[in-house]
Amino acid sequence: MSATPLFDALRSSAQLRTLDLAFAQALRRLEPDTDDRVLAAAALASFAIANGHAGFAIENPGELLALDPPWPAAADWADALRRSRWCALPAAGNEVAAPDAPLVLESGLVYLRRYREYERQLAAGLKRIAGNTVDAGDPAKLAALFAVLFPGKDRGDDRQARAAALALLHPLLLVTGGPGTGKTTTITRLLVLLAEQAAQSGKPAPRIALAAPTGRAAERMAESLRLAMQSLAVAGVDADRLAALPDSGSTLHRLLGTIPDSPQFRHHAGNPLPFDVVVIDEASMIDLPLMAKLVDAIAAHTRLILIGDPDQLPSVEAGDVLSGILRAAGAGDRVDPPDADALAPLLGRLPAASTREQAEQAFRGRRVHLLRGWRQSESLQLAPLAEATRSGDADTALALLRSGGLANVHFHEGEGDPLQTHGAQLLAHWRALAEAASPAAALAMAARLRVLTAVREGPQGARSLNARIEELLGGGQRRLDAHFHGRLLLVTENSYRHGLFNGDIGICFDDGQGRVMAWFPGVDPSSPRVFHPAALPAHDSAFAMTVHKSQGSEFDSVWLLLPQRGNRVLSRELVYTGITRARSELHLAAGEAVLREALARHASRCSGLAGRLVAEDRDPA
Numbered sequence: 001m002s003a004t005p006l007f008d009a010l011r012s013s014a015q016l017r018t019l020d021l022a023f024a025q026a027l028r029r030l031e032p033d034t035d036d037r038v039l040a041a042a043a044l045a046s047f048a049i050a051n052g053h054a055g056f057a058i059e060n061p062g063e064l065l066a067l068d069p070p071w072p073a074a075a076d077w078a079d080a081l082r083r084s085r086w087c088a089l090p091a092a093g094n095e096v097a098a099p100d101a102p103l104v105l106e107s108g109l110v111y112l113r114r115y116r117e118y119e120r121q122l123a124a125g126l127k128r129i130a131g132n133t134v135d136a137g138d139p140a141k142l143a144a145l146f147a148v149l150f151p152g153k154d155r156g157d158d159r160q161a162r163a164a165a166l167a168l169l170h171p172l173l174l175v176t177g178g179p180g181t182g183k184t185t186t187i188t189r190l191l192v193l194l195a196e197q198a199a200q201s202g203k204p205a206p207r208i209a210l211a212a213p214t215g216r217a218a219e220r221m222a223e224s225l226r227l228a229m230q231s232l233a234v235a236g237v238d239a240d241r242l243a244a245l246p247d248s249g250s251t252l253h254r255l256l257g258t259i260p261d262s263p264q265f266r267h268h269a270g271n272p273l274p275f276d277v278v279v280i281d282e283a284s285m286i287d288l289p290l291m292a293k294l295v296d297a298i299a300a301h302t303r304l305i306l307i308g309d310p311d312q313l314p315s316v317e318a319g320d321v322l323s324g325i326l327r328a329a330g331a332g333d334r335v336d337p338p339d340a341d342a343l344a345p346l347l348g349r350l351p352a353a354s355t356r357e358q359a360e361q362a363f364r365g366r367r368v369h370l371l372r373g374w375r376q377s378e379s380l381q382l383a384p385l386a387e388a389t390r391s392g393d394a395d396t397a398l399a400l401l402r403s404g405g406l407a408n409v410h411f412h413e414g415e416g417d418p419l420q421t422h423g424a425q426l427l428a429h430w431r432a433l434a435e436a437a438s439p440a441a442a443l444a445m446a447a448r449l450r451v452l453t454a455v456r457e458g459p460q461g462a463r464s465l466n467a468r469i470e471e472l473l474g475g476g477q478r479r480l481d482a483h484f485h486g487r488l489l490l491v492t493e494n495s496y497r498h499g500l501f502n503g504d505i506g507i508c509f510d511d512g513q514g515r516v517m518a519w520f521p522g523v524d525p526s527s528p529r530v531f532h533p534a535a536l537p538a539h540d541s542a543f544a545m546t547v548h549k550s551q552g553s554e555f556d557s558v559w560l561l562l563p564q565r566g567n568r569v570l571s572r573e574l575v576y577t578g579i580t581r582a583r584s585e586l587h588l589a590a591g592e593a594v595l596r597e598a599l600a601r602h603a604s605r606c607s608g609l610a611g612r613l614v615a616e617d618r619d620p621a
């Protein structure tokens with residue numbers, strides 16, 4: 001038995017959820033002799049999931065929560081777990097964990113078994129896809145079209161061109177980059193290239209699916225794709241090739257086919273997605289279970305293309321999936337020599353610095369990281385601030401903010417309450433929502449401005465801001481109804497039955513017959529889906545929302561409010577995600593100390609995915 005009553009210390013710390021403690025207590029009820037450190041590990045593994053980790057590292061439990069008295073030595077803790085019947089010890093990363101143990105200890109991480117299995121399945125699925133063979137055609141025959149799609153002189157150095165060329169050879173491609181680096185533009189051209197390749201091989205046009213974790217992100221992607229297609233039509237690209245490209249996107253849930261009241265999907269390994277190319281945008285938002293299910297549903301002949309910005313916040317739910325895959329795939333700045341040789345007809349001879357030495361890797365997915373920002377004539381000059389934030393350079397970020405020299409970036413240093421300092425301007429926007437001509441118009445107008453906060457609770461939290469905004473909208477006198485006309489809504493749980501998902505934004509609006517209904521964007525932006533407010537899944541107001549919930553959306557004008565005191569949730573990824581939600585105007589209200597604290601911290605997550613992807617698989621015994 002341990003000398004340290006660790007589980008009691010966790011209980012009295014009041015940091016864990018009731019659920020985490022109840023899980024450990026259930027193990028103790030089943031076996032009263034269970035080692036205290038095993039109980040603590042069970043509670044922490046459960047708590048880790050709630051905090052976005054896949055498990056927790058026994059070497060570094062302080063990453064999860066600050067605790068006094070000190071933690072047990074990692075070796076002793078591991079011994080206690082190894083001796084416990086509650087903990088499985090798989091011999092290899094690709095081995096299924098014993099089904100009767102709710103915990104797994106592997107490579108120094110303690111997992112809840114279910115999440116370890118998601119991670120194992122995801123790694124196996126990604127390796128399977130990356131190892132599939134796809135018909136690369138004859139790149140030389142595509143050279144003429146390639147020159148039209150990528151007219152730059154030095155195509156080998158043009159990472160957009162590289163990404164498109166690599167998609168011909170590889171069934172798993174990751175295209176990463178910050179805002180405006182041309183991810184969607186690249187995907188559009190890459191899809192045209194695949195359509196041409198199919199036509200040259202006498203095959204039907206490829207069936208292509210576009211999806212993203214949220215409806216808003218899917219719409220944004222489809223809109224950018226339509227614009228990129230228009231410019232290709234002007235550049236003389238054959239209309240038949242463009243016709244192969246989809247003109248709309250769907251949510252990942254819709255793509256996979258939700259089943260009412262079930263976390264399972266219609267598409268899975270036994271009924272794979274009927275597409276030749278599946279393109280997923282905003283991949284940083286996808287959590288471990290969802291990514292595992294997506295990958296499971298990818299057929300042997302299908303190409304999977306994941307797009308994302310690796311500097312954004314990781315998914316709220318368990319994961320950090322994108323960064324795990326990216327770590328395994330490399331920095332995305334080099335091409336393997338065999339790829340370079342195969343693609344020479346398109347890319348020419350690559351400069352030596354663009355190729356890398358070792359050709360053999362366990363993980364065969366390919367990544368291209370786009371660097372150059374293309375958004376020209378921007379009214380909002382965000383790039384230098386985004387770069388300083390991304391790299392954690394607080395001195396430069398503060399100097400840029402204080403100089404006032406970045407167009408349409410406004411720094412409200414030390415201001416903690418925009419409702420007091422700029423209330424009239426903000427309220428005018430929200431009042432106008434209620435005056436809109438239709439629910440569709442109100443939803444479109446709502447995207448013009450959003451207050452983003454780092455936290456949900458506390459004086460600068462989304463909850464208290466929403467309460468104050470509603471009070472101000474009600475004139476401070478009459479209490480508004482719960483679902484008043486003009487109230488912005490944020491769905492906070494997935495409801496497969498409604499087709500409404502965590503993060504979806506809607507509005508309460510009169511239906512023309514005196515009834516206030518809740519309206520959410522549908523496939524066609526001009527005809528939103530309507531729900532009775534009493535029948536909605538869990539929801540909050542969305543006048544102000546957390547940066548976490550804003551992922552995948554953009555707003556013309558963003559007010560980002562950091563708390564006045566330090567907080568563990570603050571990170572450079574949070575600030576980066578918040579500021580890059582702005583399209584034409586950014587207001588940042590923060591104090592120097594808190595901004596410095598945020599930029600000094602990474603929102604890192606504990607996961608074993610990268611390790612699994614680069615590990616050689618062991619043959620099942």
Ligand SMILES: Nc1ncnc2c1ncn2[C@@H]1O[C@H](COP(=O)(O)OP(=O)(O)OP(=O)(O)O)[C@@H](O)[C@H]1O
Nearest residue numbers: 160177178179180181182183184185186224374375
């Ligand atoms: N190679 C290029 N030449 C000229 N313009 C380009 C090029 N690549 C991208 N652009 C332009 O830059 C802008 C941003 O491109 P795009 O929407 O593809 O970027 P993105 O990385 O998908 O952006 P976001 O992160 O916002 O989704 C568009 O106006 C696009 O036309």
